[in-house]
Amino acid sequence: MIHSNLPRSTARVGLAATVAGLLAFGLAAPAAADPAEPYEGSVRGRYVGNAESGERIEVNGQRTEVSLFNLELENGNTLTTYCIDFETAIRGNAWYREDAWSNYPGKGDFAEPGKVHWVLQNGYPAVDTATLAEAAGATGRTTDAQALSATQAAIWHFSNDGAELTAAHPNVEAIYDYLVEHADELPQIEEPDATLSITPGEASGEAGGTVGEFLVETSFEGDIDVDLEAPDGVVLVDLESGEVVDEVGNGDTVGFSVPEDAADGSASFSLSTTATVQTGRLFKGEDENNPTQTLITAQEGEVEVSASATASWTAAPEPSPSPSPSPEPSPSPSPEPSPTPSPSPSETPTPPPADDRDEPSLPVTGSALAGLVAAGVAALGAGAGAIYLSRKRKSSANESVEG
Known part of the structure; x- marks a missing residue:
């Protein structure tokens, strides 16, 4: 110039x-x-x-x-x-x-x-x-x-x-x-608005969510039909409303919704229209x-203009198996208490041992008292017999000396 x-x-x-x-x-x-x-x-x-x-x-x-x-x-x-x-x-x-x-x-x-x-x-x-x-x-x-x-x-x-x-x-x-x-x-x-553009042109992510955040800008007044190429189950959604879309307009932001069980893959969408290149x-x-x-x-x-964008994703990682919980040990059944045999009528119950503690002894009653009386009588008889034999032996000895 x-x-x-x-x-x-x-x-x-x-x-x-x-x-x-x-x-x-x-x-x-x-x-x-x-x-x-x-x-x-x-x-x-x-x-x-x-x-x-x-x-x-x-x-x-x-x-x-x-x-x-x-x-x-x-x-x-x-x-x-x-x-x-x-x-x-x-x-x-x-x-x-x-x-x-x-x-x-x-x-x-x-x-x-x-x-x-x-x-x-x-x-x-x-x-x-x-x-x-x-x-x-x-x-x-x-x-x-x-x-x-x-x-x-x-x-x-x-x-x-x-x-x-x-x-x-x-x-x-x-x-x-x-x-x-x-x-x-x-x-x-x-x-002025762009004649037609999608930014960014590429995106990547992981299955189980939304992949990509694509902004559509155009001077075209109205909505433009979306030409989608994607595996089954993958759809294009409006990121603001979350709804599936098949047409977009100026200022819309969209992304690919990819199911959680999807394998590694990719998808794309394209737009074509007649628009005005503005002053x-x-x-x-x-x-x-x-x-x-x-x-x-x-x-x-x-x-006449066209634009497209592509997204790719990797499969979601397999969840790690949770370890099985160890079974709670079953409580061992308590042994049944053996029944205490009742003493036969001929058996004399043994009196309980003497207790040196200061706790008072239980009173002796009933058949236990009768057994104690019988034992005392027997002891007295045995003592009288011993005295008698002792005296008899002594008398016999004296007679032997005198003779």
């Missing part, structure tokens, strides 16, 4: 190998090879030349010519885009993919993307030149080229911190000042090894 004041033919030759020449005229570099696989879940397009040229202006003291760029999408539709990277050249035939503002890859810092969005909505070509010139207070005849240059300069002011329009036609300056001064009027400027969507170069300036859509466009 940087030019000297040399004659145009000389400038084109001298700048063909420079960043400025590539930016201003979209000079063709060697065509970039198509990526091996399309970028999943995002609109793709290729830079195919300039749509419209503006007037030369001076930014930060550098003479620059600006253009609107054509981005041809895979379905053949063409989007008109502005540049949001003042310091990087555009590569001829470079492939681009739609992405989020937060993934801006350029050399500028994309300082205020919300204000860039406002400029796109309120600048050229979203607003026709006559209306824009009147709002800005431009005098005399204002051309589309002037409105384009003023809008691009205002975008650079917010996409590349410190970029200032330092010289231009008075009408360009008037529109530039109007856009820059009014760009903060909206209290909140949100990023303000960022497109960045697909080939990170060959940088190209970052673009942002100046107008809306319809496109």
Whole structure:
């Protein structure tokens, strides 16, 4: 976008190998090879030349010519885009993919993307030149080229911190000042919805729960049918309500419900629809090894899009068998007490031994008392007999001596 004041033919030759020449005229570099696989879940397009040229202006003291760029999408539709990277050249035939503002890859810092969005909505070509010139207070005849240059300069002011329009036609300056001064009027400027995306694209987990947390974002107004490929028993559920779903919409978060007894496996779901690539969507170069300036859509466009996501899981581990509890030992039956035999009538019960303790003895009563009396009588008889025999022996001895 940087030019000297040399004659145009000389400038084109001298700048063909420079960043400025590539930016201003979209000079063709060697065509970039198509990526091996399309970028999943995002609109793709290729830079195919300039749509419209503006007037030369001076930014930060550098003479620059600006253009609107054509981005041809895979379905053949063409989007008109502005540049949001003042310091990087555009590569001829470079492939681009739609992405989020937060993934801006350029050399500028994309300082205020919300204000860039406002400029796109309120600048050229979203607003026709006559209306824009009147709002800005431009005098005399204002051309589309002037409105384009003023809008691009205002975008650079917010996409590349410190970029200032330092010289231009008075009408360009008037529109530039109007856009820059009014760009903060909206209290909140949100990023436009993605045309269609599912994030993340892959997830993994374990059977017996929900695998994956996939966010669906789309500019399509309504629900999109889900094309599900999954083993029996595996379903797609809304993570907020827990209900099985067969269609999803913008902002829905879903995951795969996998039964606990499922073997190792995987499942996927895909979405396809026709949606709008909205004004303000960022497109960045697909080939990170060959940088190209970052673009942002100046107008809306319809496109057929598709996206998909996949989840895999491992079988739930087998539960460890619980050890069988040891049986409680059965209590041994207490032996039956042997019955005490009753003494026969002829048997004399033996009196209990004497007890030296101070406890009183039990009283002796009944048959036990009769037995004690009989024993006493017998003892007395035995004593009398002993005395009698002793005396008789003594008398016999005396008679023997006398004789």
